[in-house]
Amino acid sequence: FATLDTLDPKGKRILLRVDLNVPMKDGQVTDQTRIERIIPTIRELAEKGGRVILLSHFDRPKGQVVPAMSLKPIATALATALGRPVNFAHDCIGPDAEAATRSLNDGEILLLENTRFQPGEEQNDAELSAALASLGDVYVNDAFSAAHRAHASTAGVASHLPSFGGRLMEAELQALYAALENPERPVGAIVGGAKISTKLQLLENLLDKVDMLAIGGAMANTFLAAQGLNVGKSLKEDDMLDTARLIMAQAKAKNCDLILPVDMIISEDFMAGAPTSTVPANAIPDGWMALDVGPETVKLLNSKLAGLKTLVWNGPLGVFELPPFDEGTNAVAQEAGRLTKAGKLKTVAGGGDTVSALRHAGVLHDMTYVSTAGGAFLEWLEGKVLPGLTAISTTLEKTLPI
Numbered sequence: 001f002a003t004l005d006t007l008d009p010k011g012k013r014i015l016l017r018v019d020l021n022v023p024m025k026d027g028q029v030t031d032q033t034r035i036e037r038i039i040p041t042i043r044e045l046a047e048k049g050g051r052v053i054l055l056s057h058f059d060r061p062k063g064q065v066v067p068a069m070s071l072k073p074i075a076t077a078l079a080t081a082l083g084r085p086v087n088f089a090h091d092c093i094g095p096d097a098e099a100a101t102r103s104l105n106d107g108e109i110l111l112l113e114n115t116r117f118q119p120g121e122e123q124n125d126a127e128l129s130a131a132l133a134s135l136g137d138v139y140v141n142d143a144f145s146a147a148h149r150a151h152a153s154t155a156g157v158a159s160h161l162p163s164f165g166g167r168l169m170e171a172e173l174q175a176l177y178a179a180l181e182n183p184e185r186p187v188g189a190i191v192g193g194a195k196i197s198t199k200l201q202l203l204e205n206l207l208d209k210v211d212m213l214a215i216g217g218a219m220a221n222t223f224l225a226a227q228g229l230n231v232g233k234s235l236k237e238d239d240m241l242d243t244a245r246l247i248m249a250q251a252k253a254k255n256c257d258l259i260l261p262v263d264m265i266i267s268e269d270f271m272a273g274a275p276t277s278t279v280p281a282n283a284i285p286d287g288w289m290a291l292d293v294g295p296e297t298v299k300l301l302n303s304k305l306a307g308l309k310t311l312v313w314n315g316p317l318g319v320f321e322l323p324p325f326d327e328g329t330n331a332v333a334q335e336a337g338r339l340t341k342a343g344k345l346k347t348v349a350g351g352g353d354t355v356s357a358l359r360h361a362g363v364l365h366d367m368t369y370v371s372t373a374g375g376a377f378l379e380w381l382e383g384k385v386l387p388g389l390t391a392i393s394t395t396l397e398k399t400l401p402i
């Protein structure tokens with residue numbers, strides 16, 4: 001796609017799709033990461049004289065106007081982070097939005113109300129796409145984290161306007177390419193998570209791309225069970241045992257070093273501070289469940305990290321929200337952070353709980369790149385084509401109308 005290097009924003013109405021789907025509690029933003037990461041694009045466009053019109057979804061109001069899902073409080077948080085005023089329009093199309101976009105001066109910023117208040121947004125409705133497009137002269141997508149959605153504001157709108165990728169979009173893609181498409185080898189991946197069923201495509205795609213694949217989280221229990229081991233009352237998927245065996249066979253055939261836990265921290269109860277025991281992965285007694293990887297697994301994983309040049313991390317190794325079952329994730333994340341900081345490893349992390357797990361381990365800022373994306377990061381790892389990217393890539397040849 002075309003980057004902002006090829007756009008002169010001066011005097012233009014820039015329809016800028018961002019992802020302001022940020023965590024909120026009691027009307028306050030609790031994690032500013034997504035806001036911080038779109039600031040360079042907003043600032044660049046505004047400072048060069050663009051009239052910046054921000055589009056975003058928030059939460060899942062399903063085409064209804066749900067006041068609790070208004071973007072209004074986020075306009076305030078964004079203005080504070082930018083150190084500039086951010087105007088707000090109470091709809092993303094219609095007379096209010098039109099008037100607000102018309103009265104914008106060069107360098108001013110306007111946030112339109114939640115695009116998902118419109119029933120046509122998630123249907124990628126042609127009329128809504130055209131109505132959104134009529135508010136701008138050009139379209140810039142800086143929402144990689146929403147690029148897996150073929151919605152009016154992420155896909156449809158791009159067919160009407162000259163389209164560009166923003167600075168965050170550029171950074172996300174560069175990091176992902178460097179991690180998986182053209183990595184410095186050996187490249188490894190750590191994948192945690194509860195279910196093989198939700199990560200199947202991801203695992204299969206990674207087997208084709210990485211030299212080492214380490215499995216953690218409850219998913220690992222299913223792999224252990226597939227090897228005929230007793231996993232007690234650990235979370236596992238009985239209908240995925242054959243699939244797990246297939247993945248292990250594929251890993252062997254593809255020469256990918258598949259790493260499973262060799263020991264586990266187990267407990268009889270799923271609660272913070274419950275009594276624990278450390279056992280080899282083949283000795284989980286009945287009535288006990290695995291809630292984290294053990295110290296031998298940490299040693300093994302850390303020794304594997306030392307042999308890698310690139311690491312992709314998705315998902316925690318254990319129930320990190322529930323100490324002491326955070327120790328495995330913490331120890332491996334800290335080693336990855338140490339190696340990355342020392343310039344020995346490039347670590348790209350993202351998806352689901354990964355950001356909170358790395359923050360919890362205190363190494364979020366030590367990674368080479370941490371994606372702001374959840375689902376989109378996973379779909380990228382699955383090797384899927386993201387409609388938001390296709391939309392801005394196919395409009396490359398369009399020339400600016402003004």
Ligand code: 3PG
Nearest residue numbers: 019021059145146374375
């Ligand atoms: C996300 O938080 O992953 C994106 O904003 C997409 O949100 P969605 O899963 O509701 O489409």
